[in-house]
Amino acid sequence: MAIVTLLTDSGESDHYVAAIKARIISINPGIRIEDISHKIKPNDIGHAAFVLRAVFRDFPKGTVHVVGVDSAGGRGDVPIALQLEDHFFVGNDNGLLGLISEKPHQNLIALNSINIINTTFPERDIFAVAAVKIASGVSLSDLGKPLPAFKKMIDRQVKATKKQITGTIVRVDSFGNLITNIPKEAFDILSKGKTFTVQFGGEKFRRIHTQYNQADEGECFIVFNSLGLLEVGIYKGNASELLGLDYDNVVNIIFEE
């Protein structure tokens, strides 16, 4: 069965999300629609890219992901569709889709090139319509002209040396947990045979847990989470509030021989 997912910043108190779904159903009632989130902060490309990157591979290959965040984009940004890691993505070329994978794209088209569509609601009138067609088996090359490239912004990078890994908090989740961009792979290689200290705010810790509940209630846990990223939290508490840390703050791991 064809699956179309929706990721928007439209909230849930307006008609926007239902209008997108209604359009999809009206064209092809056999499609399964799954919400990823409609609670992305308005126009927050970073928030949306984090969520999409974290989950798209969990869906079956061939799933079509409609991305309606900052859908108007900047002046000159165009609606695009692309194939990437055997998934399909439809949205505005505002930079968001350039942040979800390091892999090269398999196919890329400008969506508005065959028929120019003038609309203030591209999620419904352009993205949803294209998504249904893709999910129904239409090939990208029938929906628009090939593009050589789409917008790739440089994401926050981890700095890793033999002495130190420096990362940043890339997402504060709804529990207040602080998800960093420090990958387990880098830590595993650099930490071999060394003791280490994890530092954030004024805090220092010498242990990384494997489970949240290895910390006591109200105490810090540090884990490599299900995304393979270093995550700091307070067990049954809100770490962001209690530690005063937020998006973009720095987390360091210091190695000693």
Place this chain on the structure above:
Amino acid sequence: MAIVTLLTDSGESDHYVAAIKARIISINPGIRIEDISHKIKPNDIGHAAFVLRAVFRDFPKGTVHVVGVDSAGGRGDVPIALQLEDHFFVGNDNGLLGLISEKPHQNLIALNSINIINTTFPERDIFAVAAVKIASGVSLSDLGKPLPAFKKMIDRQVKATKKQITGTIVRVDSFGNLITNIPKEAFDILSKGKTFTVQFGGEKFRRIHTQYNQADEGECFIVFNSLGLLEVGIYKGNASELLGLDYDNVVNIIFEE
């Protein structure tokens, strides 16, 4: 496939919405249920009517829309079902359904007339049960006695003369955009060969955009939106907060020869 949509003010932190869905599935598991919104402000008929009016026609004809907002209604208000513009609606006759279309209804019944049902949860025990039956092909006349009319309240009207259109903000959406009741049709007729000024708060503008991103970040845009209604916003900003404008405030378009 039969589709039932849900629009309620029940929020998402209680059992209410799931109970309505469970009832529908238990009677007919083949029905596709689509949420319109459960974030309508409690008992806010105007909010609900705006959202329903904006989206119901996007669903396929024959869709059954369950409206669970102010479901108890005032004393004497009864549960009704009606057919309107080839869609079906089930809810309380509290005035909400009278605000969604100017077209005459095709069929109208009192839902509780065949079997009086005493319940504090009419969305589940009356509306959902009726909706499943309608979606499964039962005709309205088998579900209740015909009614001659349902409640029609007078909605905010636009005043249009050769010199001026005066409308009001009928919805502040989740982006903070200000949606008015000024229709593009009226503007197109009255603006022919004239210059114009759009006025709201202390602001005056002489241009209407066709796309949100024709404004720069932080600047006002004015468009006729996908509903054909004049909408004022601030590109990548919250116009309601930044302009200090809210539901029911006035927007004028002044014409000069």
Place this chain on the structure above:
Amino acid sequence: MAIVTLLTDSGESDHYVAAIKARIISINPGIRIEDISHKIKPNDIGHAAFVLRAVFRDFPKGTVHVVGVDSAGGRGDVPIALQLEDHFFVGNDNGLLGLISEKPHQNLIALNSINIINTTFPERDIFAVAAVKIASGVSLSDLGKPLPAFKKMIDRQVKATKKQITGTIVRVDSFGNLITNIPKEAFDILSKGKTFTVQFGGEKFRRIHTQYNQADEGECFIVFNSLGLLEVGIYKGNASELLGLDYDNVVNIIFEE
């Protein structure tokens, strides 16, 4: 059709809920997934148990309910699956599932006993996987070792005598209505031939309504709600805010001969 419901405290602005659904769909795309709520307060077992208890029986028998609230649990708590009142439940043995029914369970297993799974995301990696198998017809005994018992905490009890029923507010819903644990059955037996006074905060009332709209706007209503529980509200108002009453406050019914 097999149905799996989801009840979590994960919120809707992260990838967690979509990741659970994607896992289910990837294993068995024929399963119907229904959200109960993802707006449970973080780790609030009482909130989650109230909602689940209120709605699970509305779903068809055989439905599998995935409960992802306080999913890590306390140290030593294990993932379990059980059959209860002909429904299936999968979650952590943190006490939540012990609060949803007084009936004895029909089957009970430790989920992690056949294959130990190390994960910080048990909702996706353990609960969802088990739920799909159960919904697809796999018997509990093939998924883990039988357990003799699961955690049963003692819930707030109603005290009932011939002179008085004393209950507490067990849920403030999104309308601000105050739902107590006082059951209609107890009231019906004890109130026979007696006058009574319902007392909460500084208020006293001598009438119980059968419908919300028997109160005027802004006035208190007292009903036995669709769960058969005494509920206090203010018609078209927020009773919790206006009366200053909240979770765990006391409500009394005093009988006079």
